[in-house]
Amino acid sequence: MSATNGSTFLSRLDKTGTDILKCMHCGVCTGSCPSGRHTSLNVRNLLRKARKGESVLSDETLWTCTTCYNCQERCPRGIDIVDAIFEIRAIAVHEGIILKEHRTVGKLLVEHGHAVPINAENEAKREALGMDALPPTVHSFPDALSEVKKLIANCKFDELMSNE
Amino acid sequence: MSESARKEHEMNKLSLFLGCVIPNRYPGIEKSTKLCLEKLDIDCVDLEGASCCPAPGILRSFDKTTWLVLSSRNISLTEDLGRDMLTICNGCYGSLADANNELKADEDLKESVNSHLAAVDREFKGTQDIRHITEFLYQEIEPENIRELVTNPLKIRVAVHYGCHLLKPSKGRVGMSVERPSFFDELVEATGAVSVDYPDKMECCGAGGGVRSALSDEALALTEHKLSMIEAAGVECIVNACPFCHMQLDVGQTDLNERDGTEHSIPVLHYTQLLGLAFGYTVEELGIDLNSTLNKAFFEMIEDRP
Numbered sequence: 001m002s003a004t005n006g007s008t009f010l011s012r013l014d015k016t017g018t019d020i021l022k023c024m025h026c027g028v029c030t031g032s033c034p035s036g037r038h039t040s041l042n043v044r045n046l047l048r049k050a051r052k053g054e055s056v057l058s059d060e061t062l063w064t065c066t067t068c069y070n071c072q073e074r075c076p077r078g079i080d081i082v083d084a085i086f087e088i089r090a091i092a093v094h095e096g097i098i099l100k101e102h103r104t105v106g107k108l109l110v111e112h113g114h115a116v117p118i119n120a121e122n123e124a125k126r127e128a129l130g131m132d133a134l135p136p137t138v139h140s141f142p143d144a145l146s147e148v149k150k151l152i153a154n155c156k157f158d159e160l161m162s163n164e
Numbered sequence: 165m166s167e168s169a170r171k172e173h174e175m176n177k178l179s180l181f182l183g184c185v186i187p188n189r190y191p192g193i194e195k196s197t198k199l200c201l202e203k204l205d206i207d208c209v210d211l212e213g214a215s216c217c218p219a220p221g222i223l224r225s226f227d228k229t230t231w232l233v234l235s236s237r238n239i240s241l242t243e244d245l246g247r248d249m250l251t252i253c254n255g256c257y258g259s260l261a262d263a264n265n266e267l268k269a270d271e272d273l274k275e276s277v278n279s280h281l282a283a284v285d286r287e288f289k290g291t292q293d294i295r296h297i298t299e300f301l302y303q304e305i306e307p308e309n310i311r312e313l314v315t316n317p318l319k320i321r322v323a324v325h326y327g328c329h330l331l332k333p334s335k336g337r338v339g340m341s342v343e344r345p346s347f348f349d350e351l352v353e354a355t356g357a358v359s360v361d362y363p364d365k366m367e368c369c370g371a372g373g374g375v376r377s378a379l380s381d382e383a384l385a386l387t388e389h390k391l392s393m394i395e396a397a398g399v400e401c402i403v404n405a406c407p408f409c410h411m412q413l414d415v416g417q418t419d420l421n422e423r424d425g426t427e428h429s430i431p432v433l434h435y436t437q438l439l440g441l442a443f444g445y446t447v448e449e450l451g452i453d454l455n456s457t458l459n460k461a462f463f464e465m466i467e468d469r470p
Contacts, residue, residue, distance in 0.1 A: 068373075129195050
């Protein structure tokens with residue numbers, strides 16, 4: 001294939017770029033998609049858009065995939081569709097295209113080592129159950145949390161999640 | 165329990181990986197898990213100092229390296245203990261098993277991840293397996309042995325919700341059928357309950373992939389459909405194996421009720437809570453009364469059991 005905008009974009013995908021080219025547009029993915037039954041997500045169209053180029057990065061339906069893997073399991077061409085969606089999403093995020101709620105979750109991980117950290121209500125629930133207020137995770141082990149924060153900083157994930 | 169089954173599971177020492185949603189939102193599931201493991205005489209210790217798995221559908225979507233480095237750190241903790249890791253969440257299971265498989269199969273990737281882990285004096289070796297409590301109980305303990313230990317058989321009709329990442333992607337799982345599995349139903353029926361078939365039983369709850377966290381109306385559309393199928397089947401409760409599905413199906417009902425004035429009220433139980441009831445523990449001991457959706461009739465029915 002010539003180096004059109006589309007193939008240039010697909011070459012940015014780690015493993016799944018050439019996979020996407022195998023698509024024969026049968027639509028089994030779209031027909032198997034539980035999100036697509038209720039939202040505007042059309043998996044086949046999303047992948048076709050990825051073949052065409054970078055406009056897929058700002059397609060809002062990129063984020064309505066629940067990653068259930070039905071499409072990937074049933075694809076007759078054996079395309080790792082959800083893996084491709086992960087890779088396309090990662091490119092979008094690195095270009096600053098990310099929903100604000102997702103950025104918030106990322107920041108919670110950066111700060112607490114948990115994407116869903118403890119809160120007062122649940123500390124009370126734990127105590128009512130006769131458990132320690134904090135679980136034996138990074139929440140109870142500051143050294144472990146320091147390790148996690150160091151690894152996150154080395155991966156520059158904190159920068160990725162910042163608003164700058 | 166038969167001698168052979170006991171021997172088999174003595175070979176599997178485990179560490180318990182809690183993740184985020186169970187300890188920090190549904191601690192009753194954490195407690196129920198420990199009560200059940202004790203009853204089943206399974207050697208399992210807390211995996212101290214573990215972090216988020218990290219969440220497969222969204223953090224993996226943001227940056228693959230961060231996802232692999234943090235998951236490999238969690239795996240290195242269980243390697244240090246020489247124990248396989250027991251997960252009680254489909255998301256944690258999927259995230260950690262996928263990372264473990266990828267790193268075991270790709271020396272270059274392993275080397276790259278280990279160059280990160282070296283900064284905190286850790287190393288991923290690839291010596292342990294990641295297990296999910298349902299497939300572990302099914303394969304290592306077996307439903308018949310669980311049935312023998314049940315003291316308070318449950319005479320209830322149950323809608324089993326497998327969730328997605330317990331089974332898929334099949335390339336990284338334990339070979340159970342993806343389209344029509346039965347192992348979880350068999351575990352549920354070992355408690356005396358009846359697993360009732362219903363349309364779209366294998367369908368997603370709606371929460372995964374960051375949809376719940378950022379696009380809650382879209383997530384609720386899937387949940388509402390799933391609930392309608394379950395309600396039409398006539399069951400006393402939903403049983404799941406994942407706290408994220410648990411949260412979506414539980415809080416989803418109260419969200420829908422608030423938004424639409426509906427009256428969804430199906431109790432949602434993690435498998436360890438159902439098993440705990442069959443072992444004679446109370447609704448309160450298992451934290452089932454700490455859900456968002458509370459159903460008094462269900463609690464009374466459980467209390468009135470023989």
